[in-house]
Amino acid sequence: MQITDIRTTPGYSGFFFDDQRAIKQGATQDGVTYEGDPVTDGFEEIRQAGETLIVDLELADGTVVRGDCAAVQYSGAGGRDPLFRADEYAPVVEGPVTDALEGRDATRFLENAAILETLQVGGTQLHTAIRYGVSQALLAAAATATNTTRTDVLADALGTEPATEPVPVFGQSGDDRYTNAEKMFVKGVPVLPHGLINSREKIGENGKALLEYVEWLQTRAQELGQTDYAPRFHIDVYGMIGELFGAPYDRAEVVDYFRTLEDAASPFPIQIEGPMDAGSRAKQIQAMAELREGLQSAGATVDIVADEWCNTLEDVRAFVDAGAADVVQIKTPDLGSLHRSGQAVRYCEGTDTRAYLGGTCNETETSARACAHVALATDAAQVLAKPGMGFDEGYMIVENEMRRTVARRAREVRVACPDADEVTADD
Structure with a gap:
């Protein structure tokens, strides 16, 4: 046609x-x-x-x-x-x-x-x-x-085998980081809350405000979540940790701070997105790789997420090749055509870097639904709830699109192969 x-x-x-x-x-x-x-x-x-x-x-x-x-x-x-x-x-x-x-x-x-x-x-x-x-x-x-x-x-x-169940959704809170996080706990969102920590006021003196927020997240997750609820905390700090500890910063001091965040989040895992903004791709990769090495040497289990200067497919490859992140955000609008986002997810296969199919709150319901299909087709580690900063709407759009698709594909398998083992899916 x-x-x-x-x-x-x-x-x-x-x-x-x-x-x-x-x-x-x-x-x-x-x-x-x-x-x-x-x-x-x-x-x-x-x-x-x-x-x-x-x-x-x-x-x-x-x-x-x-x-x-x-x-x-x-x-x-x-x-x-x-x-x-x-x-x-x-x-x-x-x-x-x-x-x-x-x-x-x-x-x-x-x-x-x-x-x-x-x-x-x-x-x-x-x-x-x-x-x-x-x-x-x-x-x-x-x-x-x-x-x-x-x-x-x-x-x-x-050339992939699609996921047979929805990919874990990452909810973003916007500045309403307390109320929206509570909504996420009630709905059992697997990855949360983003937090939007993009200023010195939000991270606090010596990082105290962020630490207190993580402590609050840990408490409320257990109070509001179901008995078997085990979320992953994902906080985007927009380079503020790097600014907080100076440039160049004392890596040992940063590692110590990350360990306090890890302790505050326990027993839940935590990952920090964009810990610094070094000003160029090469410098960012070097800074991220050094921080990751320092965290591993100290026995810290905090994961770091690449965002700044990780925009194109070539950027994703560079970060993965350098071992500069535990997770790379594949910021879908920045990669251009959708297949490039899919290729970026695939590039993480077989490495120790996980693929987070992200994007931005500044998208639309149409682009969010399209990205849900990229997540399913590549079985990404997590996918962003979008658009908007109100959480509920974006979560509904992305989660429901994946559930509809998984259910449709399961029905088509049953029709095509009636004697095959039953495939179950949320409908």
Whole structure:
């Protein structure tokens, strides 16, 4: 079945674009916004409304499928592509991108997505948000044309055996880190709460505020969770630990602090995302590898998660090859086409680095559902609940998409192989 047209509509995403550099430099919050001037190119305010470019792809039989172009909350930071403005990029999708894809066979997902990765406009590769959103539509088109799931299309393209149950979901709390964490405990979320520790005030003097928060998490998990509840704590500190202990910091002092966090979390495991921001990929890899080595030498079981400067598939490979993280976040909008995220997850196979299929609160329900299929197709270690910072909505979207897909695939197996062993799944 051929692709006949691609149309776009500017829309809103699930959160905001924030100037991370300005916030880390001390911008103060004024309600939902921030006071002061932006410092990152492209920003007119420190906090701006999130945008998406809705992509409607039409097939020869008149069927229309969708993808949403989206970019991360902290666009332009840590080596990422610049701020994404929907109006600016709509002509690119409806022009050169449509020209390149119109008339192509919709069932050939991998070939079509590869075109997005190589296409250039004015000598420049397409913005990651465009590649991300259009590839979602291409994936949906392939699944529609072949009457199968998006999980199966990706599994065939990547050469994987899909997960037979939902991948563990990672809930993110936003600044409402206490109330939202309690919601997660009640719902039995397996990985939580993110925490959004992105300022000196939130981490506290000598890290005291973060330590107290982890102590609270440990207590409330046992008070609110079911008897067999065993969550993994995952805290994103946006490089604040590195800033707290100076640059260059005393590794022994940082290791000691990590051990206090480990003790506070016990008996639950804990992992810390983005412990420092060293300013470049090479320096970040070196700093992360040295910290990981120090933690292992001290017998600490805290895992560290790569985020800053780990944006592209090539970045993921570099961090994994260097042994610079226990977990790498595969920040889906930053990798471009969805198959690149799948390839990044696969690169972690056979290593001691786990793949966290992440993204951003600043996505949409359409992109979140597409990513649920990437998680299932590659059996990632964990997948982010998104979009938004209210937790409940994003968790529902991602968890339910995986449950629906697992149930459908199980039913199809039973129909195709009625004599096979019964496959069970949540319905």
